[in-house]
Amino acid sequence: MTAEAKPKASRQRATWKQDPEAVKADILRVAREEFAAHGLSGARAQEIASRTKTSKRMIFYYFKDKESLYREVLEQAYRDVRNGEKALELENLDPVAALRKLVSYTFDHHRQNEDFIRLVMIENIHRGSHVAASETIKAGNSPAVEQLQEILERGMQQGIFRSDINPLQLHWKISGLCFFNVSNESTFSVIFGNEIATQEGQIALRDDVVHTIVNSVLV
Template sequence: MLDNRASAWETEVMDGERNDSEKKVRSWKQDPKAVRADILRAAKAEFAENGLAGARIQDIANRIQTSKRMIFYYFGDKEGLYRAALEDAYRSVRKGEAELDLNGLPPTEALRRLVRFTFDHHRNNADFIRLVMIENIHDGRHMRAMETLSESSTTAIEQLARICEAGIGTGEFRKDVSPLVLHWQISAMCFFNVSNRPTFSIIFGEELFTDKAQGDLREQVVHAVLTSVLA
């Protein structure tokens, strides 16, 4: 009698687990974009915290209460997931830049808004900065295989090129201003503000990282960039 009850209980549990699994499979197929987005969000956090070598697929799965099998279903393996996470992080930056809708603005105002956006984006997305730092440790070998990343990054230079062309046309910008150099300059200052905060703070304190100080620093970065291009 006890064996029969135990057997019935085990069958019920297995049926419940099977039903849960079937529900998950159906949800994967019903909204794959949402599933991918959830996985990528968890992956970016995990890779940013532990690097490519230290990150574990099981830990990523645990962050969103899913299975490793589902992650492998969508991304193949850990390196495939890492590349997808890195690409998604860059895509979000380009998307934010595009949504600024700078077309038609005076060149100085367009550049001012772009610099402010970059500063704020990097400050509010430390995981993005860490992912880029990690890829630099790997000498950029994963990014070399990402064609769409190269295409999206080209749009960033094209946007700056339009601003520079307009500024040169109005006589506000120097004729020799370079969109590529300008992009490097903006990235360098906004990136350092986040990437080197831990060591900078240990040496010099947290004075520059209060909300007010960061707001003041952002305007100084804007001023430095504008000063470098004005005729």
């Protein structure tokens, strides 16, 4: 090792020891970008190491192997969505306002987090195998349907929501509309123009998606 490399290696070891959680968080942040851009097979641990100023050895010290790192990136991505939903405090709103706020949040979150959409698309290429292997993802996402069920039940009790609405199906509809907006933006814009992709177009589309979902459950 050269004299110049020794101080650098020493500084890296000091960072790992002083704030290992910050190092781990940085690895996850960069890995999320790399996996979203290149997929599981295309992402390179060496590139993640270079961008985080760590090493492949340190990455695999924290995450065992590339697939384990990818799975933890997925877990964090889903956790971020669910934590955002919890922070909405929908239980304090009337049912219609709660549903409108939830759909708006989902639309905006997906629009502002293209890497999440790409990660989900990549995981579907893998037939959901890594999600299936993660109890964290499966357990962490059940509150999304439970939250909708609570909103629907309050609306039904007030006589403003239909009694035959399935919360899982409603979650599917919300996810489908908001997901497609990002996942298919490139091809949709090439074929039909980018009117919908403009800021004004997105605002109008979000309002229409919210209106569509809310009207679908009203009596």
